[in-house]
Amino acid sequence: MKKILVFGLLLIIGFMQNGIVNVHASSSDIIYTDEDYARLHTVIEHVENILKYGHAYNTDTNLLPDAINTLTGEPAKWVFPNRAEVAYSDVANQQNFYRTLVALSTVTGDDKYTNEAKAILGEFMMNYQNVNGLMYWGGHRTIDLDTLTVQSTESENGPHELKNMLPYYELMLEVNEEATLQFIRQLWTAHFRWGTADLNRHGSYSSAADVNVFGQPMIDDIIVMDELGLPIIPSNSPGDLPFVNAATDLAYAAFTLADYTGDPAPQAWAEYLMRQYHLASNPVTGMTVYQYKSTQISKSPSECADPTYTNSGCGDRVARQFRDFGAIARESNVEWKNTQAIYVDNILMLLEAADKYGIDYYVDWARGYLEGYLDYTYIRIDGKNMVIPMFNDGTVTYGYIVPEAGYYGPSNMRLGYVEMPTTYLLPILRTILATDLEEDQVKLWTYFREIVDTFGIGDVGPLGGMSPDLNLDTAIDDPFALMAMVELYNATLNPQYLEVARTIGNNIVNEKFYRGFFVESEIMLYSRLDQPDTLALLILDGVIRGIDTADMPYYLADSGYIHGYLLANDGVTEDRGYTQTYIYTKTIYDWE
Amino acid sequence: MKKTLIILMIFLTFSLVAFDEATIAVFTQASIQNLLDVSTAVQESPCKNTPLAEGCYIPSDDLEFISSTPEEYTILETFETDRLNQIPRNWLLYSNPEYVANGVFAKVIEDDANQFVELYSDGLQKPLYPQSAPTPTFIFTSKFNLDIARSGIAYVDVMVPSENKNAVSVGVSTGAVNAISVTIDNDLSVVVKVGGPFYYYSQNGDGGEYFETDLVATTDTWYSFKFEWNASENYVKAYWLDGETEVLLHSDTFHISNRFNASATGAILVPNVFKVTMPYGQSGYAYLDNVIVERMDGE
Numbered sequence: 035m036k037k038i039l040v041f042g043l044l045l046i047i048g049f050m051q052n053g054i055v056n057v058h059a060s061s062s063d064i065i066y067t068d069e070d071y072a073r074l075h076t077v078i079e080h081v082e083n084i085l086k087y088g089h090a091y092n093t094d095t096n097l098l099p100d101a102i103n104t105l106t107g108e109p110a111k112w113v114f115p116n117r118a119e120v121a122y123s124d125v126a127n128q129q130n131f132y133r134t135l136v137a138l139s140t141v142t143g144d145d146k147y148t149n150e151a152k153a154i155l156g157e158f159m160m161n162y163q164n165v166n167g168l169m170y171w172g173g174h175r176t177i178d179l180d181t182l183t184v185q186s187t188e189s190e191n192g193p194h195e196l197k198n199m200l201p202y203y204e205l206m207l208e209v210n211e212e213a214t215l216q217f218i219r220q221l222w223t224a225h226f227r228w229g230t231a232d233l234n235r236h237g238s239y240s241s242a243a244d245v246n247v248f249g250q251p252m253i254d255d256i257i258v259m260d261e262l263g264l265p266i267i268p269s270n271s272p273g274d275l276p277f278v279n280a281a282t283d284l285a286y287a288a289f290t291l292a293d294y295t296g297d298p299a300p301q302a303w304a305e306y307l308m309r310q311y312h313l314a315s316n317p318v319t320g321m322t323v324y325q326y327k328s329t330q331i332s333k334s335p336s337e338c339a340d341p342t343y344t345n346s347g348c349g350d351r352v353a354r355q356f357r358d359f360g361a362i363a364r365e366s367n368v369e370w371k372n373t374q375a376i377y378v379d380n381i382l383m384l385l386e387a388a389d390k391y392g393i394d395y396y397v398d399w400a401r402g403y404l405e406g407y408l409d410y411t412y413i414r415i416d417g418k419n420m421v422i423p424m425f426n427d428g429t430v431t432y433g434y435i436v437p438e439a440g441y442y443g444p445s446n447m448r449l450g451y452v453e454m455p456t457t458y459l460l461p462i463l464r465t466i467l468a469t470d471l472e473e474d475q476v477k478l479w480t481y482f483r484e485i486v487d488t489f490g491i492g493d494v495g496p497l498g499g500m501s502p503d504l505n506l507d508t509a510i511d512d513p514f515a516l517m518a519m520v521e522l523y524n525a526t527l528n529p530q531y532l533e534v535a536r537t538i539g540n541n542i543v544n545e546k547f548y549r550g551f552f553v554e555s556e557i558m559l560y561s562r563l564d565q566p567d568t569l570a571l572l573i574l575d576g577v578i579r580g581i582d583t584a585d586m587p588y589y590l591a592d593s594g595y596i597h598g599y600l601l602a603n604d605g606v607t608e609d610r611g612y613t614q615t616y617i618y619t620k621t622i623y624d625w626e
Numbered sequence: 627m628k629k630t631l632i633i634l635m636i637f638l639t640f641s642l643v644a645f646d647e648a649t650i651a652v653f654t655q656a657s658i659q660n661l662l663d664v665s666t667a668v669q670e671s672p673c674k675n676t677p678l679a680e681g682c683y684i685p686s687d688d689l690e691f692i693s694s695t696p697e698e699y700t701i702l703e704t705f706e707t708d709r710l711n712q713i714p715r716n717w718l719l720y721s722n723p724e725y726v727a728n729g730v731f732a733k734v735i736e737d738d739a740n741q742f743v744e745l746y747s748d749g750l751q752k753p754l755y756p757q758s759a760p761t762p763t764f765i766f767t768s769k770f771n772l773d774i775a776r777s778g779i780a781y782v783d784v785m786v787p788s789e790n791k792n793a794v795s796v797g798v799s800t801g802a803v804n805a806i807s808v809t810i811d812n813d814l815s816v817v818v819k820v821g822g823p824f825y826y827y828s829q830n831g832d833g834g835e836y837f838e839t840d841l842v843a844t845t846d847t848w849y850s851f852k853f854e855w856n857a858s859e860n861y862v863k864a865y866w867l868d869g870e871t872e873v874l875l876h877s878d879t880f881h882i883s884n885r886f887n888a889s890a891t892g893a894i895l896v897p898n899v900f901k902v903t904m905p906y907g908q909s910g911y912a913y914l915d916n917v918i919v920e921r922m923d924g925e
Contacts (some may be wrong), residue, residue: 066674079686087689105693115756116803116824117895118886142677185887189826229810342724342754444723550689579674599755599826601801604718606767606899608755608802610827 055236058520064532066578073539074141074575076547077568081138083550084131084563085150092179095125096153098131099179101560104549105625109179110560110617112187113601115608121179125158126171127197127594127613131563133202133587137324137572140586145356145552152209159206159213166243167220168194172596174236187598188415193236194224197279198379198593215295218287219247222303225284231256231310232271232327248288248299252306255315257326265314267366271327275346275365278324279375279593281307282383286590289387301391308384314366320406321426323366324376328353339606344441355440362425369411370423370431370452371442377407379591381461385468386590397468401478404465408481412454419454419488456489456510459518460589467525472497491515491534499526504534509539511568516590520570520577532577539574542567557621564594633772697771700756701780701789701900701919703768705741708734714743720765724751730764732914742783745869747792747904759823759833762795764904770919776896777856778924781867783874783915784902786810788845792910795819797864798853798897798919804834805897806862808851812908815847818864821881832883837876841866847913855880856922857894 087107088098097111100122109121132151139148162170162177162184170177170184174192178185186192206214224237228250258263283306292301315322328350331338336557338348341355348354381403384396410428411421424430436447462482467474479497486494489512492505499522516538523531546552551561552568569589576586595612602609603616673682701716708714711733719732729748732743747764755761772778782796797807804823809817815838823832843849850867860880866873886892900917904910 065668065670067668068671068673070675071671071673071682075683078677078683082685103694105692106694107689108694113801115801116884116888117801117898118892143675144678190887343757356721439724446723550686604720604767605769606718606799606802606901607720607753607765609753610755610826 049332064426064529064578069534069540070575070578071399073543073571076543076552077134077138077575078142079521079550079570080463080547080552080561080568081134081147083225084561088563089526091121092182095123095182096157097125097177097179097182098128098563100124100127100564100596100613101562102551103559103625104551104553104561105559105622110613112176112185112541112596112613112617113594113600114187115599115601117601120176120185122176122185122596122598123179124171124176124594125154125162125169126196126201127596128154128563129199129202129594130566130569130589130592132205133589134568134572136202136205137576137587138568140581141572141575151205155206155209157436159210163213163217164220164239166239166241167216168222168224168237168239168241169217170239172196172199174355175593176596183610187596187600191239192598193595194221195235195236195237195280196221196283197235197277197595198282198375198591200283200286200379200383200590200593202329202587203287207294214422215291216243218291218300219243221287222284222300223247225280226307227274228304229253231306232274232309233281233284234274235277247298248303252302255306255309255313257310263317265317267314267323267326267328269328269330269350271329273329273332273347275329276310276325276327277372277375278311278380279372282312282375282380285387289391289393301393304387305393308396311380315403316367316406316426316428319410319426319428320402321369321410321428322376322403322406323426324368324372325366328364328366341438341440350439355436355438355442356434358437359425359429359431359436362427362429367425368425368442369407369426370421373407373452374422374455374457375593377404378457378461378591381465382590385461386588388468397465400461400465401469401474404462404481405477408478412481412485413451414484414488415451419458419485420451421454423449423452454485456512456514457592459485459489459514460521463521464516467521486515486518489515490549491519494522499531500528501529502530504530506530506533506537508510508534508537509541509547510538512538513542513566516542516570516574517566520574520583523577524583535574539571542571552619557623558618559620559622559625560618562618562624564592566592643871657870660801696771696776698771700772700778700921701768701770701917703917705734705743705915708741708788710734710736710741717768720753720767721750726750732766733876740915742913744793744902745794745902745912745914747909749792749904749906749908749910752906756823756825759822759825762903762905763906764792766901766902766914767799767916768900768917769898770900771898772919772921773896774897775921776858776894778854778897779920779922779924780853780897781850781918782900782915783848783850784810785848785913785915786814786843786845787911787913790910791845792904792908792912794912795901795903796851796914797901798855799899799901800895800897801899803883803895804901805855805880805884806853806864806876806878807901808853808866810843810849810912814841814843814845814877815839816866818876820862820876820878821883824883832888834881834883839866839875841873841875844894848913850916852873854922855897857896860894 053265101110106296111119135147135151173195174188223244224241288300288304310326314326329346331349352363352365381400384400387393388396407428413420431449434449466478469475483494491508493503495501517536519531548556553561596610646842735744749763751761752761793811795807795809798805807819818837820835852865854863863877864875880894
């Protein structure tokens with residue numbers, strides 16, 4: 035009898051605990067409302083305007099500009115120091131737009147948008163691939179939409195550079211398999227030194243194609259530990275800087291190649307490359323690194339006497355500018371700059387590799403990196419998610435006043451807290467969802483719960499997210515928050531997540547759809563093709579329709595950029611900068 | 627015992643209802659109500675399955691854009707109406723966080739009822755770019771636009787003092803790149819420079835070309851210079867104005883650094899900046915007056 039009683043009680047308690055479950059809905063129960071269609075309408079309008087005005091600039095090409103000036107309807111232009119203007123089309127920087135086009139075809143059932151993406155990629159791969167296989171795209175090369183010729187923004191022969199651009203290889207392979215495979219192989223040939231594991235984010239367009247690419251003998255790990263079990267970061271890189279953002283693209287390409295061809299060698303090299311970063315991570319804190327080598331000094335002391343001369347030939351630039359901190363002061367170990375590349379873009383790639391290619395231990399790595407990073411750096415201040423600046427051994431640099439100018443900024447700069455962007459939501463959530471054991475999810479979930487709440491989305495509740503108390507009237511208008519809520523809905527089928535996702539989607543439309551285009555905010559001048567908002571809105575639209583997210587393009591990165599020499603904002607001096615900091619920060623009030 | 631169990635079960639069932647409602651009230655409140663409202667009141671959109679159909683998707687009208695044609699304007703700066711001891715209106719003096727306070731300054735001063743600009747540079751810092759180029763410390767500029775005419779004339783008066791003088795350059799630039807300028811050097815020789823620097827794009831060492839002249843300046847004496855450019859006819863010229871006489875100091879074609887991609891066949895980029903500079907590595911004063919940029923026809 036006691037057993038019956040206990041069973042009855044457990045049954046009842048179980049029923050009580052699932053009290054909120056009774057409002058759960060399966061996707062087939064969801065009503066696609068007029069409000070849902072209104073969001074889709076804005077996305078269609080945006081895409082149609084991008085296609086209409088982007089193509090109007092030069093009707094001799096399918097290529098589109100990276101961004102459109104919403105006041106003039108003209109392409110964004112790179113302005114060189116001598117006023118030369120280039121309307122640029124950098125296909126590497128338009129990956130989210132191609133994903134948007136494919137997603138739009140998926141939800142509308144009309145292939146015309148996918149065909150647009152294919153036409154652009156087809157023309158690009160046919161005409162703008164170097165004979166060695168590298169594409170003319172990325173950080174320092176673009177296509178001039180006036181002349182349809184290749185333009186460098188660096189020196190006369192700017193190098194190939196991809197940093198977290200993670201091309202839409204699935205579609206590229208569909209459009210031109212041979213060109214895509216040749217590109218991926220040359221990406222490694224041009225950027226990676228097989229015998230020394232030196233990686234350069236710059237690859238030469240003069241590099242010869244290697245028929246034995248990925249066939250080189252595997253070498254020992256170059257990161258070894260000292261007597262204390264800490265990694266020794268070599269300082270022997272011959273001018274190469276193995277930034278993780280470049281490695282992320284190499285690894286992603288190699289995983290794609292291995293999966294597509296069935297050849298295991300590219301995957302083995304990708305795993306080797308990622309392992310160097312893992313070995314270089316701090317084993318005590320868990321925090322990982324931006325690079326696993328420093329450059330060797332090749333410049334003379336007199337050349338390097340000027341601290342503002344930041345050429346990497348003068349050695350590790352953090353060791354130069356932050357020498358007060360001793361041996362830990364290395365570019366590898368900085369945890370307040372480039373952290374998006376380390377803890378967002380790289381982790382999203384690792385999780386993608388784990389999910390698609392079965393490299394399960396990447397989930398454990400990702401969890402270790404994020405737990406270490408959040409354990410040491412995360413702090414909530416003034417109602418904001420913030421990061422404490424430090425090195426990866428936990429040495430705090432907060433409050434440090436930089437004594438002299440250098441690569442990391444001007445002299446007298448005081449290091450303060452760094453605001454954590456919403457982009458962190460996705461790697462944290464996806465790591466939790468990819469983790470098998472509940473006990474291993476607890477720590478990250480606790481951080482996730484805090485971070486989500488601090489962003490004003492409400493409480494996702496205890497581990498599992500089955501009992502959330504979300505702020506359905508949240509004011510956040512962010513695509514990463516939207517995608518996180520959609521992914522939580524997929525994981526839990528709790529309709530609260532869908533409702534808050536709808537709210538965020540409405541906020542995005544209300545706050546970012548102006549003058550016929552999606553812009554960062556009402557006053558921002560340019561509509562950027564790579565912006566993730568429209569893709570996020572379409573992923574939401576697909577979920578409401580009951581389309582499996584596996585059948586929709588997947589968000590991986592939002593990092594497309596151009597870097598090089600340009601006319602400074604004062605219009606009278608030369609500078610070296612990025613589209614993201616020079617062009618896409620301009621407002622409608624900056625337009626002359 | 628069975629009765630006890632049944633009573634307990636009934637009690638717990640009622641408790642469950644009460645608890646569940648309380649839970650809903652506490653944890654979800656309006657959200658659940660919203661969901662209920664949605665499920666009962668909201669109809670499915672008729673455009674769900676025909677999102678591009680007529681009656682669903684309404685294409686936007688042609689967007690109204692503003693013209694991107696530049697508006698031309700010129701410069702007429704006698705500094706007579708500017709406030710004393712302040713930087714003149716319409717001018718920009720470069721500095722960055724490494725510059726100390728008053729390491730560079732440009733301020734309007736008055737002498738014999740004439741207002742003009744006193745220029746000072748400590749020569750200690752310079753812009754980061756272009757690296758490896760003789761980048762000046764002192765960069766004082768005003769903009770104009772003659773992009774449609776693609777030609778123009780500029781005038782300027784400049785003086786170096788006998789005490790604490792500095793080398794000074796005046797001329798017109800295309801953005802950051804010199805088109806043609808005149809320098810009164812430390813030894814008071816007068817040098818014309820055409821083009822440059824634009825090191826980092828072409829890598830042709832095109833730091834500009836220097837041309838010596840026969841003119842030697844005298845301190846505490848105002849010198850008037852005139853610059854002409856015409857992209858259609860591909861020339862730049864620098865004159866010294868000796869009273870009513872125009873003395874040609876140098877005539878040349880546009881330098882390669884003023885062309886698109888620093889290519890010999892690249893389109894010529896026309897000047898839009900009047901620029902005054904003093905070099906890195908030396909300190910001192912110079913004086914500036916009567917900066918005029920006008921169309922080739924004098925308007």
